Amino acid sequence: MLIDFDEIEFKNLNRIVNSTIEDARNRVTKVASIADALTTYRDDIEVIAI
Known part of the structure; x- marks a missing residue:
């Protein structure tokens, strides 16, 4: 989770x-x-940007 x-x-x-x-x-x-970058590099993670 990113806040x-x-x-x-x-x-x-x-x-x-x-x-x-x-x-x-x-x-x-x-x-x-950064959420976009993380999911671009790793498709097996879930990122919640708040």
């Missing part, structure tokens, strides 16, 4: 693994971004 309400911003793209400029433009939450 974080912060959004990806341009100023922190270099510190958030797997984040993209598009994530910052779309104001994607940090947990949504």
